[in-house]
Amino acid sequence: VRQKKPSDLPTCMNPSSTSVSASIDAEQRKLTVRWPSGLSHTFHYVWLRHNARCPDGMPNDTQVKIDLLPDDPESLVVESFEIKNDTLEIRWADGQIETTHNLPTLLGSAYDSATRRQRKPTPVLWHAGNTEEIPVYLFSDLNNPETILQIALSIRDFGIARLKDVPLAPGTVATVAEYFGSVHLNNYGRVFDVRTGTNLTLGSNTGKYLGPHTDESYRHGAPGITLFHCLAASLDDGGETILVDGFKAAQVLKESDPASFDILCRVPVFFQRRALPEEDMQSHRRIIALDIDGDVEGIRFTDRTIPPQDLPEDLMEPVYKAIKAFWNIVNSEELKFACLMAAGDLHLFDNQRVLHGRTAFDPTAGVRHLQQCSVNRDEFHNTLRTLAARFNHPAQSLTMAGGALG
């Protein structure tokens, strides 16, 4: 098959309308579509080939087939292409395969850097000085699916949503969680009591100060969305909840100590929990996870479960310096949002972004009782997308932060 040069197939106009046109660059193996708005988007040949739907293929989730791809993308040649109404048709030189591409779908799938940026919501970073922006909802708002979507969007954008007037019946935390996904079951159970005097293997069940941390970093997949429901507050004005935006902390570290930021993004840190007789939970995971664009998408930081590290010699001091630098930032007064949860308050937060802790309190001055459970991150994202689709909200096609799995 002769490789067609760009001059052979310069442009293809839509015969029914001159508003959409396409051209190819055969040497770079790219096709550019020019839209009525004046915008244009360029697609690699291999992407177009993979984007093709195969009506006679085996049924699968995406209707695309890897076996239509060549072993080497550089071997692809476009024989001809044509715009017909809302469709781009491409005839490929190898095997005379034809693919058709819906133009509105192509427009919505553009992957140039500006369009990809638009598809990614910008997190709202918060600190001690702007926490009034974090939305507060009522338990009764869960009766309205559109408000459930707003609560989910608050978790997406702020990493947290707060509910008030939640009934004080034990187990209600799971009822709330089920609006967003299945309650996650792990080796500790499903719903956990955080209460003085019970299960003292958990630091949370003492009256001691707990510095800001994410939960269970010693798991490969840390809990996704965590819910805390206050059934009884402490009676001595202690036991205040401390919340820190981990994305804000990462931004502060990047600006103040870029070398330490880079270390925490690159080097897996050893986490371990051995509190129970039959327990040795371990993970080696990064404290700060970046996505493909270099944006922070997850935080993992349980300071009490970081044991002495096992690292190459040249990394030992830089890693300890970076861990301490991050610890200093998340413990700084500028970042801590302290709020006393009252009975009936419930927090839902992204455990792979928001750190939580608690000021000390007198455990003999009455019983402080919270219940906690979690929903997997992927199920929460699924709920958000499908709710958004139900109300035709743009969030249905936006990218969400993948969390601290790296």
Ligand SMILES: [Fe+2]
């Ligand atoms: Fe915790």
